[in-house]
Amino acid sequence: MSTILECKGLSHSYGKKKALDDVSFTIGSGKIVGLFGPNGSGKTTLIKILAGMIHDENGTVSICGNPVGIKSKAVVSYSPDIMPYRNDRKIADILESYALMFEDFDRKEAEEVLEELEIHSDDLVGKLSKGNSEKLQIIIAMSRKAKLYILDEPFSGIDPVARENIVKTILRMMPEDSSLLLSTHLIGDIEQILDEAIFLKDGKIVLHKPVDEMRDEKGQSLSDEYMEEFR
């Protein structure tokens, strides 16, 4: 199994506060990995470093053999935890920009999947419900045929039934050998799709393990394990 992502000794501070403290881990090809931790534990900081949104970190990142930069961005599809599109933009325009920016963007697939979910090309971003905005973000991210997908808190505003559907959509759209790193507080909704879980606490990794191993060893769910660690 080849490695998609390797982080070594990653640290980052905001002023005096250490947001990430000596974080090292790898993600293999084809793996779906959940990133969990309380607010302020460093999840978004870690993700922003991987996505190239924060530059002044210590330590090294290797994505398919390249440091974070133009080459890594060409193979990383990143969806931030906030809506990145302006309210007055039409969905068709956003798809158009993606098609121009990313060679691996499958515009036809994006249009088809959005249409299935009744999100239409001539809708304005500002008119979408919170749930639909998040679906739009997820589908745009998954329509790139990337090596590594990074979704930061992708479906907190989506109702439970639609969430199950969007999880299936993610599985369907993801290429076989690509990997997915997903940060969310909604552990119960995604634990059955995960290969591995990473727990972050005060900027450090306190656990990184295959999820089925966890269930096998302790007979407890990932949600139980999380409560045990952070309660």
Added chain:
Amino acid sequence: MPWNFDSDKPIFIQLVERLESDIVSGKYAPGDKLPTVRDLAVEAAVNPNTMQKAYGELERLGLVYTQRTNGRFVTEDAGLIEKTRKELAKKTAQEFLSRMKEIGISREEAVKLLGGKA
């Protein structure tokens, strides 16, 4: 039947049990072609790697075989399917009895509840 999982038991094991049960119940008949790993993983909303592992286990058990270019099929070995059915029945009965024991029902009472002769 929808796919429901106990979150405290490996998904891999639950998938194997579910597929075994679908085979012995005839949902997938002997010689039937099985869905692809990806299609079934999406339907069950589980990780494709885990589904792949479950298919691998069924192959190891002989319940499923792969034809290199055509996909995966259910065994046509009726004896093996029958044997698996009996094993599943036995396991289910044991689970029932141990649950009964937990709530303080004796073996005899449990059998009576089933309408059998203790």
